[in-house]
Each structure stands twice: as C-alpha cells, then as structure tokens.
Amino acid sequence: MTTLVWFRDDLRVHDHxxxxxxxxxxxxxxxxALYVLDEVSPGVxxxxxxxxxxxHHSLEHLAGELSALGVELLVREGPANRVVREVVEATGSSAVLWNRRYGGPERDIDARLKHELRERGxxxxxxxxxxxxxxxxxxxxxxxxxxxYGAFRRALGERLRPDLPLPAPSSQRGGDASPPASSRSTSLDALLAENISVLDHEPAWAGGxxxxxxxxxxxxxxxxxxxLEGGxxxxxxxxxxxxxDATSGLSPHLRFGELSPRxxxxxxxAxxxxxxxxxxxxxSEIIWREFAWHTLYAAPDLATTNLNPRYEALGWITASDAQTGPEAELLQAWLEGRTGFGLVDAGMRELWATGTMHNRVRMTAASLLTKNLGIDWRVGEAWFWDTLVDADQASNPFNWQWVAGSGADAAPYFRxxxxxxxxxxxxxxGEYVERWAPDSLLIxxxxxLRESRLAALARYDALP
Ligand SMILES: Cc1cc2nc3c(=O)[nH]c(=O)nc-3n(C[C@H](O)[C@H](O)[C@H](O)COP(=O)(O)OP(=O)(O)OC[C@H]3O[C@@H](n4cnc5c(N)ncnc54)[C@H](O)[C@@H]3O)c2cc1C
Structure with a gap:
C-alpha cells in the first residue's frame, strides 16, 4: 500500500x-513524497x-532528508490537480496526505482534488x-x-495553545515496497537542472x-x-x-516551511x-506573520485589491503609467537605489544584492514609493515578490497595504x-548607508519630501 505525501510550502520532515x-x-x-511546481493553475x-x-536549494535538502528516511521525492511541474492524480495512478497510491494551505486558489485546488480523489476511491x-x-x-x-493587529493579538492570546511539534518520523523499511517509477516523472535532477539554467542567466545575482x-x-x-542563544x-x-544583525533572519525558512511556526x-x-x-x-513578530495569513485567508485577492475598496479611487500612478509615463524615471531610480535618500537606496541595493532588506528599510522604501511618489503599492509589491527570498503570498501584499494605508491594520494613511x-x-x-550605498549622498x-507629503495627504483627504 502506497501513501503519497504532497509537499507544498512545508519543506521539512519534522513537525510535518x-x-x-x-x-x-x-x-x-x-x-x-511529491512536490509539484505549479505556476499554471488559475490564480496561482x-x-x-x-x-x-x-x-531549488530547499528541495535538494529535502530530497536528502527524505532519502535518509527511505522516502523518494518526486518533483513534477504542471497543474497540481492533474499532476497529483497522475502520480497517484503511476505509484498506485491508495491515499494522499498534505498539510493545509490558505491562499484562495490553492484552497480551491485542494478542495477539488480531495473530492476527485475520494470519488475514485x-x-x-x-x-x-x-x-x-x-x-x-x-x-x-x-x-x-x-x-x-492589537485586537487580533489579544484574541489569539486567549485561544492560542499550540501543540508541541512532532519529531521527524523514523526511517521506513525498504525492500519490496518501492513504488513503480512513473514514465512521465520529472526527476528532481532534471527539474533542478532546469532551474539552475534559469539562474545561470544571473550568475552575479544568484551568487549574492x-x-x-x-x-x-x-x-x-x-x-x-x-x-535564541545570542540574539x-x-x-x-x-x-x-x-x-x-539583531533580527532572526528566519523569514525565508518560515516562508518555505523549513521550520514550522510551532x-x-x-x-x-524554552x-x-x-x-x-x-x-x-x-x-509578536511571529504573530504579525499569523495576522498576515489570516488576512489573506479572509481576503484572497490581497495582492491585487485594496483591502478597503475606497482606496481604489485614490488615483495611484498605475504600473503601466509608472513604466512608460513621466514617472518612469522616478520608478527606475527607486528600483535601482538611486533616489538620493541614503536609507532607501541602501535598502534597494541590499535587496538586489542579497534577496532581503531590513524591515525598517522595507517600510521606509515602500512609503517613499507609495506616498511621496504616489505609485501604486502593487508596483512595489511585484518588485519585492520577484527579488525577496522570503517573498510570501500573505506577508508581502499585507505589509505593502499596511504601508500604503489601504486597509491592513489601523496603520493611519497619514503616516x-x-x-x-x-x-x-x-x-x-550612517553605517548601513555606507555599507550599501555610499554614493547616495551625492545623488x-x-x-x-515636504511637498510630496502634502500632495499625498491631499489625495487621501479627497477620497469620498
Ligand atoms: C513592504 C514590506 C514587505 C514585506 N514582505 C515580506 C515578505 O514577503 N515575507 C516576509 O516574511 N516578511 C515580509 N515583510 C515583513 C518583514 O520585513 C520581514 O518578515 C522581516 O524583515 C524578516 O526578517 P527576520 O526574519 O530577521 O525578522 P524577525 O524580526 O526576526 O521576525 C521573526 C519573524 O516574524 C515574521 N515577521 C516579522 N515582521 C513581520 C511583518 N511585518 N509581517 C509579517 N511577518 C513578520 C517573519 O516570519 C520573521 O522571520 C515585509 C515588510 C514590509 C514593510
């Protein structure tokens, strides 16, 4: 009897x-075990x-850990619903197990798949x-x-009794139970090699x-x-x-589920x-993560729609205007860290060089884009989505909306x-600026800042 375990953003063997x-x-x-790189299902x-x-690298590690437990990891690409059903057939699995996820399109895929699998016994x-x-x-x-957030946190505090994490399971016995190889299986090596060739186009970037x-x-x-020991x-x-270096640096590990929040x-x-x-x-920062995910659960279009619909009428400079209109140069300067504001420039360059940016600087850079430059928060969110190693379906749009003041939390729009x-x-x-953008002070x-702030406040005040 074969049981298929479908891994998603939970690339770990312990507390799984x-x-x-x-x-x-x-x-x-x-x-x-199965991982499906699904970039084609509707809404994903x-x-x-x-x-x-x-x-790419996380899957390599996971494959090694699973292999030590006697479990093979299959990696496939395509629409998850179809791919999982194909693998069930190819491996003769009688059960499919997975950990829940909370994005709207992902929940739809999972609900439909559960129904279809059960219909097939x-x-x-x-x-x-x-x-x-x-x-x-x-x-x-x-x-x-x-x-x-404050009310959420209080409510959470009353109910929160997280179970103790589960240990990694013990190794399964090998022998006759190995699954039949699927003729259409994309091997881990092939898929990873494909990704490596994508990264080869940007060797310096991947090196950073x-x-x-x-x-x-x-x-x-x-x-x-x-x-925990020193920080x-x-x-x-x-x-x-x-x-x-005072924060944990755990965000990409949490993003890919290499660690569970529990x-x-x-x-x-302890x-x-x-x-x-x-x-x-x-x-309380871990609870912010939780808040972002609960918000996404309630508002599945968090990355595309203002939480408070009033803000659709704000007159943001849209993505296409920001790329082709008179603001194109401003946007380009922001993207490349050439705004003349040292902290923002340092952050944007740190992001490009390392795939991360300090939280304080994320807030400042996002505020400059959305408030002083009046550019739609979705433009900045998309850039962060592409460049952050911790780019998270919930935390990224949630925090952009928080800074834009468009409905996430009580963050006042006038800040x-x-x-x-x-x-x-x-x-x-000036240590941080010196590290990443020492030339910024010359730009x-x-x-x-003053005029653009007043203009931003006027735009917000004019909302119906
Ligand atoms: C515009 C903007 C975009 C952001 N995009 C992301 C994103 O895509 N992914 C992401 O994980 N975080 C995002 N954040 C939140 C925060 O900046 C990062 O989580 C944090 O910088 C990660 O560093 P750390 O792990 O050292 O954090 P620590 O300070 O050590 O915090 C511990 C953990 O708490 C969580 N956390 C901390 N702050 C927040 C927050 N404001 N919202 C949600 N969770 C939080 C993270 O999981 C983090 O790893 C964004 C913030 C802003 C202002």
Missing part, C-alpha cells in the same frame, strides 16, 4: 503531520526569481501544520475577521543570494538556535537598526525561560515615513 501520518501506516505500507502566482532560487486527508491556529478559529464577536543565505532545514534550525536578549532594542514558538519560550527573558517582542528622519533615528552613524533627491 502529513508525513508523520504516512510513516505511521505500518507493515506493508510505503510513503512516497508564479514564484519570483529569488524565491525560485531558494526553492483514493483517501485524501489534510492536516494543520503551517500556522499557529486555524484562521477560522479567530474572529470578532460579529464573526468577521480582525483588521486591527548564495553568499548571504543557506536554504534547508538544517540551516534553519541552526539559525534559530544561534538567534533574543538584544532583539527588542536592536531589531530596528538595519546596520546591526517549532519557533516553543523553542523561543530559550526565554532558560535565560530569564521576556520573549514577547519577538513572538508618511520621512526617509531622512528614519536614517537619523535608526542609522545614526540629488528625486522628490521634495
């Missing part, structure tokens, strides 16, 4: 309930370049694994989703990612351990300083108790980050 269940099945049963968002790079089960609490367990008294990052669960655990104590003070949650509590520290500040003041407060010695600013 679907894998755990498949490996419990006992004598005569056999687990096979193709990965950006940096995330693709991460995925194949068992299909999904498990809770990738959040701290299911989104449908947290709602206001009126039954609506929370839109304000490789210098900064080490994908895979072993590295994720190591990063968590190092942060938790200074986190609250240091987390806003882009020149310091693991981070429990490990943080480390804090041992060191006599208060982990609240760090855990305009002043990049010069942000630099004075959070990079007082004339592309926009007058």
């Amino acid at each position: 309930p679907a894998l755990h269940e498949a490996m419990q099945a006992g004598e005569g049963s056999h687990a096979v 968002r193709p990965l950006g370049g940096a995330a693709r790079w991460w995925l 194949v068992a299909a089960h999904s498990f809770f694994a990738n959040l701290l609490i299911e989104p449908w367990h947290v709602a206001t008294q009126a039954g609506t989703p929370y839109r304000v 990612l490789a210098r900064r990052w080490s994908p895979g669960t072993a590295h994720a655990h190591e990063r968590l351990r190092v942060f 938790l104590e200074g986190y609250a003070e240091g987390r806003d300083l882009p020149a310091s 693991e981070v949650w429990h490990a943080t509590h 480390a804090a108790a041992q060191q006599g520290l208060d982990p609240e500040k760090f855990l 305009v980050f002043n990049p010069e003041r942000q630099a004075e407060r959070f990079d007082p010695d 004339p600013p592309i926009v007058d």
Whole structure:
C-alpha cells in the first residue's frame, strides 16, 4: 500500500503531520513524497526569481532528508490537480496526505482534488501544520475577521495553545515496497537542472543570494538556535537598526516551511525561560506573520485589491503609467537605489544584492514609493515578490497595504515615513548607508519630501 505525501510550502520532515501520518501506516505500507511546481493553475502566482532560487536549494535538502528516511521525492511541474492524480495512478497510491494551505486558489485546488480523489476511491486527508491556529478559529464577536493587529493579538492570546511539534518520523523499511517509477516523472535532477539554467542567466545575482543565505532545514534550525542563544536578549532594542544583525533572519525558512511556526514558538519560550527573558517582542513578530495569513485567508485577492475598496479611487500612478509615463524615471531610480535618500537606496541595493532588506528599510522604501511618489503599492509589491527570498503570498501584499494605508491594520494613511528622519533615528552613524550605498549622498533627491507629503495627504483627504 502506497501513501503519497504532497509537499507544498512545508519543506521539512519534522513537525510535518502529513508525513508523520504516512510513516505511521505500518507493515506493508510505503510513503512516497511529491512536490509539484505549479505556476499554471488559475490564480496561482508564479514564484519570483529569488524565491525560485531558494526553492531549488530547499528541495535538494529535502530530497536528502527524505532519502535518509527511505522516502523518494518526486518533483513534477504542471497543474497540481492533474499532476497529483497522475502520480497517484503511476505509484498506485491508495491515499494522499498534505498539510493545509490558505491562499484562495490553492484552497480551491485542494478542495477539488480531495473530492476527485475520494470519488475514485483514493483517501485524501489534510492536516494543520503551517500556522499557529486555524484562521477560522479567530474572529470578532460579529464573526468577521480582525483588521486591527492589537485586537487580533489579544484574541489569539486567549485561544492560542499550540501543540508541541512532532519529531521527524523514523526511517521506513525498504525492500519490496518501492513504488513503480512513473514514465512521465520529472526527476528532481532534471527539474533542478532546469532551474539552475534559469539562474545561470544571473550568475552575479544568484551568487549574492548564495553568499548571504543557506536554504534547508538544517540551516534553519541552526539559525534559530544561534538567534535564541545570542540574539533574543538584544532583539527588542536592536531589531530596528538595519546596520546591526539583531533580527532572526528566519523569514525565508518560515516562508518555505523549513521550520514550522510551532517549532519557533516553543523553542523561543524554552530559550526565554532558560535565560530569564521576556520573549514577547519577538513572538509578536511571529504573530504579525499569523495576522498576515489570516488576512489573506479572509481576503484572497490581497495582492491585487485594496483591502478597503475606497482606496481604489485614490488615483495611484498605475504600473503601466509608472513604466512608460513621466514617472518612469522616478520608478527606475527607486528600483535601482538611486533616489538620493541614503536609507532607501541602501535598502534597494541590499535587496538586489542579497534577496532581503531590513524591515525598517522595507517600510521606509515602500512609503517613499507609495506616498511621496504616489505609485501604486502593487508596483512595489511585484518588485519585492520577484527579488525577496522570503517573498510570501500573505506577508508581502499585507505589509505593502499596511504601508500604503489601504486597509491592513489601523496603520493611519497619514503616516508618511520621512526617509531622512528614519536614517537619523535608526542609522545614526550612517553605517548601513555606507555599507550599501555610499554614493547616495551625492545623488540629488528625486522628490521634495515636504511637498510630496502634502500632495499625498491631499489625495487621501479627497477620497469620498
Ligand atoms: C513592504 C514590506 C514587505 C514585506 N514582505 C515580506 C515578505 O514577503 N515575507 C516576509 O516574511 N516578511 C515580509 N515583510 C515583513 C518583514 O520585513 C520581514 O518578515 C522581516 O524583515 C524578516 O526578517 P527576520 O526574519 O530577521 O525578522 P524577525 O524580526 O526576526 O521576525 C521573526 C519573524 O516574524 C515574521 N515577521 C516579522 N515582521 C513581520 C511583518 N511585518 N509581517 C509579517 N511577518 C513578520 C517573519 O516570519 C520573521 O522571520 C515585509 C515588510 C514590509 C514593510
């Protein structure tokens, strides 16, 4: 009897309930793992370049870990629904197991697939694994989703009792149970080789990612351990300083599920108790992640539509105008880190060089684009989507909408980050700017901060 475990954004073997269940099945049963690179099903968002790079390396690590457990990883490309059914047939699987995901198109795929598999007599089960609490367990008294972080966090605090993480399963016995190879199987090597050739077009860029990052669960655990041992104590003070290495750097590992939020949650509590520290500040960031995902669950078009529909009428400079109109030069300067605002330029160049940008700088750069330049937040969101290694279906659009003030959280629309003041407060010695954009101070600013701020406020005030 073969059980197929379908991996998605949960590229780990520990705290993986679907894998755990498949490996419990006992004598005569056999687990096979599958990853489907699906960029074609309706509504599914193709990965950006940096995330693709991460995925490539993360899958390599996962294949090794699964192999050590006696489980083969098949990697296929195509519409997930069709591909999973083909693999079920080719492997003779009698059950398909997966961990739940929360994007709208993905939920549709999973629901339809579950139904179709069951109609064919194949068992299909999904498990809770990738959040701290299911989104449908947290709602206001009126039954609506929370839109304000403080209230969300309080509600979560009352209900949150995350289970302890599951260990990695023990190895399955080999022997006669190996699955028949599918004639149409895309081998891991072939798919990864294809991705490598994509990366070969940008060798310098991929090299920058490789210098900064080490994908895979072993590295994720190591990063968590190092942060909890040495970084938790200074986190609250240091987390806003882009020149310091004071944050965890866990976001791409969480994005690809190399670590589960439950693991981070429990490990943080344990480390804090041992060191006599208060982990609240760090855990509140993990709860922001949760809030972004619960928001996406309630608003599946988060990346394309203002959460508050009023803001559709704001008169944003659209993507096509920003690329071809008089603003094209402004947008180009922002993308390339040539705005003349040191903190923003440093951030945009750090992003291009390493696939990440410090949170404080993300907020400042996003504010300059959406408020001072008046360019639609979706333009910046798309750039981040392509260039961030942690580009996340929920956190990226959620945070862009948060900065744009278009409905996420109580972030007031009239808060305009002043990049010069942000630099004075959070990079007082200019260390971060010096590191990434030392020439920026010589570039004339592309926009007058005061005038553009007033113009932005006037646009917001004029909304019906
Ligand atoms: C415009 C903009 C776009 C962003 N896009 C993304 C994105 O695509 N993916 C992403 O993971 N984060 C995104 N963030 C949030 C945040 O900048 C990153 O999570 C953080 O910089 C990652 O660094 P870290 O892991 O060292 O964070 P830490 O400070 O160590 O925080 C721990 C974890 O908490 C979560 N977290 C922290 N801040 C936030 C936040 N504001 N929203 C949601 N989760 C958070 C992350 O999973 C992070 O790894 C964005 C923020 C802004 C302002």
